[in-house]
Amino acid sequence: MDEGDFLATRFEEQRGRLRAVAYRVLGSAAEADDAVQEAWLRLSRTDAGTIDNLGAWLTTVVARVSLSMLRSRRTRREDPLDTHTATASESGADPEQQALLADSVGLALLVVLDTLSPAERLAFVLHDMFAVPFDDIAGIVDRSPAATRQLASRARRRVQGVAVAAEEADAVRRRAVVGAFLAASRGGDFEALLELLDPEVVLRTDTAAALAGATTVRGAAAVAETFVGRAKGARPVLVDGRAGLAWVPEGRPRAVFVFSLTEEGRISQIHVLADGATIDQLDVVLLDGA
Structure with a gap:
């Protein structure tokens, strides 16, 4: 060579x-x-x-x-x-x-980074993401190491602030989607369920739910058909801090429905958990007014 x-x-x-x-x-x-x-x-x-x-x-x-x-x-x-x-x-x-x-x-992080000045963005990326020392970055941005540290600090505060706001907005959106799903299911509104479901949505179950008769279902129409007119006993909950549903007889969750959403806000997966040991490991909080 x-x-x-x-x-x-x-x-x-x-x-x-x-x-x-x-x-x-x-x-x-x-x-x-x-x-x-x-x-x-x-x-x-x-x-x-x-x-x-x-x-x-x-x-x-x-x-x-x-x-x-x-x-x-x-x-x-x-x-x-x-x-x-x-x-x-x-x-x-x-x-x-x-x-x-x-x-x-x-993409969300890139959008946030695009709000920074060029020097702030470079200092933040090199130091916080790649652990490049400030002394080395200073020569690239033509600043002193102390000034470069301040660039990264300002960028970090802005990124963290936007991230918190985005997380809060996402939580509100998830709760609205799950709430709309519950309402459509209880009301027997098949078309509304279709609008909420991703075309490739999958309904999954754990072993305990499968033994109780639940099965894996794929596709928006099939999943909508599974839930239409049902879920009357389901209650809105937070599952490890995220919006979900649960069947809670006598105040104790016996089945938990965990939702995954696409970037567009449609439901891409519903995972039904019925194993008691698994549910005990989750933080399931019944929402007020549920």
Whole structure:
């Protein structure tokens, strides 16, 4: 293996991390790929023998390129935030790397990060997400380490504040969806149930529920048919803090219905739990007025 091939191999070992850094800073899979490619071009024009820590050097280069792109975008008043996480086929990325990227960076976080200034965003991403020391970040954003620490602190407070607000809004939405589901089920409103259910919704049961006669059901029509005109004995509850339903004879939950929702607010899964030991491990709170 010649020196060029060796350098390319070492760069590929860093590609996944570099792309993750660029994606968090830029919020665009295409721009992240461009930043990583620019880092490779700069590396290929540099004497690798002068680089003590290749990973740190490449991270610095990608960070500088990303910051420049972010500042240029703000100047042009452009907003290339991806409305979805790019697939492996779109970006050319390794499928495993792409899956990890999708798991670790949600669109909601990217939207929050887009409210930060370029320097705040870079300081927060590098320090809080990749543990890069403030001394190293300071040189990238042309600030003192103390000023860089303040950038990250301001960004962190803003991200945390938006996250709390988003969590509260999500809780309200979930409670409304589950409440509407209960009302439609009790009222025998098949069409209303269909509107609340994702087309690929799945009704799942644990072993105890299955022994009692419940079965796995797939598809909106089949799940709606299962619940229409029923659930009269179900009560609105919080299950580990999230909206759900439960059958609570004599004040003790005997069956718990756990709901999963899509980003669009439709019910994608209903899991029926009837095993006593499992229910005892849950924090089931009967809602006031239920």
